[in-house]
Amino acid sequence: MTAEIMKDIKKKIYEHKIYDRVFSLIGVILTFMVLMVLFVLLIDLMRNGVPRLSVSFFTSYPSRFANRAGILSAWVGTILVMTVTAIAAVPIGVAAGIYLEEYARKNWITNLIEINITNLAGVPSIIYGLMALGIFVYQLELGQSILTAGLTLSLLILPIVIVSTREALRTIPIGIREAAQAAGATKWQVVKDHLVPYSAGGVFTGIIIALSRAIGETAPLLTIGALTFIAFLPDSPFMGEFPYISFDWLLSPFTVMPIQMFNWVSRPQIDFHKNAAAAGCVLIFMSIGMNALAMYLRYKYRKKIQW
Amino acid sequence: MKKICLIVFVSLIFSLSIHAKSKKEKTIVKVDGSSTVYLITEAVAEKFQESKKGSIHVTVGISGTGGGFEKFCKGEIDIADASRPIEQKEINSCKDKKITYVELPIGYDALTVVVNPKNTWVNSMTVAELKKLWEPTPEGQTPITQWNQINPTWPKTKISLYGPGAKSGTFDYFTKAIVGKEKSSRADYMPSEDDNTTVTGVAGDENALGYFGFAYYSENMDKLKAIAIDSGKGTVIPSQEAVEHGTYQPLSRPLFIYVNTQSLKKKHVKEFAEFYVNNAQTLVADVKYVPFQKAEYDMVKVRLMGMQQGTVFAGKAEAGLKIKEILQRKPKI
Numbered sequence: 001m002t003a004e005i006m007k008d009i010k011k012k013i014y015e016h017k018i019y020d021r022v023f024s025l026i027g028v029i030l031t032f033m034v035l036m037v038l039f040v041l042l043i044d045l046m047r048n049g050v051p052r053l054s055v056s057f058f059t060s061y062p063s064r065f066a067n068r069a070g071i072l073s074a075w076v077g078t079i080l081v082m083t084v085t086a087i088a089a090v091p092i093g094v095a096a097g098i099y100l101e102e103y104a105r106k107n108w109i110t111n112l113i114e115i116n117i118t119n120l121a122g123v124p125s126i127i128y129g130l131m132a133l134g135i136f137v138y139q140l141e142l143g144q145s146i147l148t149a150g151l152t153l154s155l156l157i158l159p160i161v162i163v164s165t166r167e168a169l170r171t172i173p174i175g176i177r178e179a180a181q182a183a184g185a186t187k188w189q190v191v192k193d194h195l196v197p198y199s200a201g202g203v204f205t206g207i208i209i210a211l212s213r214a215i216g217e218t219a220p221l222l223t224i225g226a227l228t229f230i231a232f233l234p235d236s237p238f239m240g241e242f243p244y245i246s247f248d249w250l251l252s253p254f255t256v257m258p259i260q261m262f263n264w265v266s267r268p269q270i271d272f273h274k275n276a277a278a279a280g281c282v283l284i285f286m287s288i289g290m291n292a293l294a295m296y297l298r299y300k301y302r303k304k305i306q307w
Numbered sequence: 308m309k310k311i312c313l314i315v316f317v318s319l320i321f322s323l324s325i326h327a328k329s330k331k332e333k334t335i336v337k338v339d340g341s342s343t344v345y346l347i348t349e350a351v352a353e354k355f356q357e358s359k360k361g362s363i364h365v366t367v368g369i370s371g372t373g374g375g376f377e378k379f380c381k382g383e384i385d386i387a388d389a390s391r392p393i394e395q396k397e398i399n400s401c402k403d404k405k406i407t408y409v410e411l412p413i414g415y416d417a418l419t420v421v422v423n424p425k426n427t428w429v430n431s432m433t434v435a436e437l438k439k440l441w442e443p444t445p446e447g448q449t450p451i452t453q454w455n456q457i458n459p460t461w462p463k464t465k466i467s468l469y470g471p472g473a474k475s476g477t478f479d480y481f482t483k484a485i486v487g488k489e490k491s492s493r494a495d496y497m498p499s500e501d502d503n504t505t506v507t508g509v510a511g512d513e514n515a516l517g518y519f520g521f522a523y524y525s526e527n528m529d530k531l532k533a534i535a536i537d538s539g540k541g542t543v544i545p546s547q548e549a550v551e552h553g554t555y556q557p558l559s560r561p562l563f564i565y566v567n568t569q570s571l572k573k574k575h576v577k578e579f580a581e582f583y584v585n586n587a588q589t590l591v592a593d594v595k596y597v598p599f600q601k602a603e604y605d606m607v608k609v610r611l612m613g614m615q616q617g618t619v620f621a622g623k624a625e626a627g628l629k630i631k632e633i634l635q636r637k638p639k640i
Contacts, residue, residue: 061353062349062353063353064346064349064350064353064590064593064594144383222370225339225368225370225378226368227339227366227367227368228345228349228367228368228369229345229348229349229352229353229365229366229367229368230366230367231352231353231356231364231365232356232361232364253335253337253366263369265501265503266342266500266501266502266503267346267503268502268503268506268520268522268523268525268526268527268595269526270526273503
């Protein structure tokens with residue numbers, strides 16, 4: 001009798017293990033397929049683009065001759081726009097995240113805000129562009145400038161920054177807060193001395209992932225009037241005379257990498273398509289670089305934490 | 308406290324420098340509009356900046372012909388690139404903002420109808436045949452899905468159609484020239500924002516037919532076969548010469564730039580516009596469009612120098628006009 005039951009149970013376990021195996025096999029195959037697609041795309045892009053990469057490709061302006069054309073105005077534009085985006089989005093996003101997680105009372109207003117933030121993360125990016133055209137370009141008269149572009153993209157990534165800040169704060173054990181408060185720390189001291197440093201790794205990761213989403217955006221920038229041909233750089237932020245720092249570049253017209261790429265792709269000449277592939281490689285390296293930085297920061301901050 | 312001081316200081320400089328900036332007059336020529344004309348304007352802008360050694364800056368955007376006119380009539384840009392003449396509602400919105408302009412034709416584009424090189428049955432088509440194929444199916448008739456429905460001598464195989472999306476100026480002109488009414492087209496074709504999609508589509512399908520600007524054909528002659536067009540005076544294959552001589556009709560279309568007259572009073576915009584007309588003949592050919600004759604550019608220049616305001620089209624779309632006719636008409640506001 002018992003032997004029979006044991007046999008039954010063993011059979012069941014055996015069956016279930018088979019299901020387990022089958023499921024994990026399907027999982028592996030699917031993952032592999034997705035990665036294959038990604039790799040094929042990457043390899044195709046590299047094969048077309050890498051031969052075109054040279055120093056002059058980075059130091060030349062766009063041109064009607066494919067072999068003379070370069071991405072100087074595009075990569076400078078991308079970096080400046082990203083700088084403005086980060087400066088605008090990070091303080092607001094992190095502060096909002098901390099407030100919602102640590103300070104906000106649980107009532108209907110907070111709920112409303114939370115629902116809105118989650119929804120905002122899913123709004124198509126062109127909507128942000130249209131709104132920015134109305135508010136930044138026409139109402140605030142910031143023009144079709146780097147400042148407008150940066151602010152637009154910062155709105156776009158704000159929900160992501162807020163959500164990832166909250167996620168990072170949630171991973172800190174409640175004991176840390178209680179211990180600090182038990183030792184007489186005020187709420188602000190708890191936030192400043194414990195929560196912010198401990199969550200820094202996660203917050204940075206969130207910020208960088210948000211920025212690497214923003215770096216590939218075209219739609220909202222085209223809406224606010226990013227240019228396609230621009231053969232000069234914004235004014236330098238440093239000056240020889242008082243006040244030494246200039247912010248003129250903020251109001252300068254600009255283009256960014258994805259727009260330059262799209263323009264080249266849609267041209268009839270095959271040589272321009274190679275330029276587009278090369279620009280694509282640079283863009284991918286940029287975002288891989290940012291992701292690597294995110295990983296490094298997370299690792300570094302996690303190592304520092306000693307509970 | 309230190310930090311707060313720093314923030315205040317930085318924001319002070321920030322507001323100061325923005326303030327100072329608004330007083331400074333910048334020598335930038337702003338151009339925006341059609342993506343077809345963009346290729347010419349980009350070439351001109353590049354050469355112009357080289358010749359000025361960077362003392363005058365030119366920026367060019369691609370908002371489409373309609374988007375370009377929208378900005379132009381708000382006074383945001385100096386020059387609008389256009390692959391079709393200005394429309395009545397755009398004329399009105401410019402008038403509302405008291406913006407006047409000089410209309411300058413700068414070159415031709417030849418819309419090219421292409422098929423797969425393996426297609427042995429079609430070498431030419433009449434405008435009527437193209438109309439039958441592309442017009443929205445009239446009520447009570449069966450839609451055309453096979454080649455033999457257009458011409459009984461052609462095979463009974465499925466026809467697949469490719470063309471530009473409805474936002475494109477190429478689409479506007481083709482429908483006007485072939486179907487007779489702007490934007491009137493059958494909807495069951497593969498529309499694309501990027502004409503290279505049409506190239507790939509037609510190159511890979513024996514039974515496909517598509518249309519786009521001449522440059523996309525001339526770069527892909529080995530993969531595509533252009534169809535000669537018969538508008539009643541014999542078949543004409545699209546080529547540089549046929550467009551120049553005005554025989555490739557009705558699919559040759561003129562391209563334009565519109566210059567704001569207020570901007571034209573500024574030295575740098577005037578210099579750029581003159582440079583544009585003076586160098587158009589070589590640069591238009593460089594980017595694979597068809598230039599006018601020298602004498603015709605001289606007439607364009609007269610229009611520019613005399614600041615003859617307005618349009619010769621009075622807001623109506625017309626197809627199949629020769630450039631001589633366009634230049635001989637007197638522009639009206």
